Amino acid sequence: MKNELKTFIFYEIGDSCRADFLMKDKKFQSTEDAVVIGIENGADAKDALRNLKRECPWIKKYKLDNLVAREVGKVVYL
Numbered sequence: 001m002k003n004e005l006k007t008f009i010f011y012e013i014g015d016s017c018r019a020d021f022l023m024k025d026k027k028f029q030s031t032e033d034a035v036v037i038g039i040e041n042g043a044d045a046k047d048a049l050r051n052l053k054r055e056c057p058w059i060k061k062y063k064l065d066n067l068v069a070r071e072v073g074k075v076v077y078l
Helices: 045-055
Strands: 004-011 018-022 028-032 035-044 066-072
Touching: 004 045, 035 045, 045 066
Parallel strands: none
Antiparallel strands: 004 035, 004 066, 018 028
8 A cells, every 4th residue: 555645834933934014103013924934745744844855955054943844635736
């Protein structure tokens, strides 16, 4: 029986994703966002991350503050 791979989306969250916006009232409003690092298949999240690092070598050199993986169901690429 063939092993099916799961699809994971990797996000970076934390201080590196924080941005400050100047509002209409001239005050800065802070927001914390998530940045999508990549989408990859694997048997589990660690396997998918290894595959993503193999496909995108820049990820190995980039310091990620907090990396979150989320398993997704059916993925439709547009």
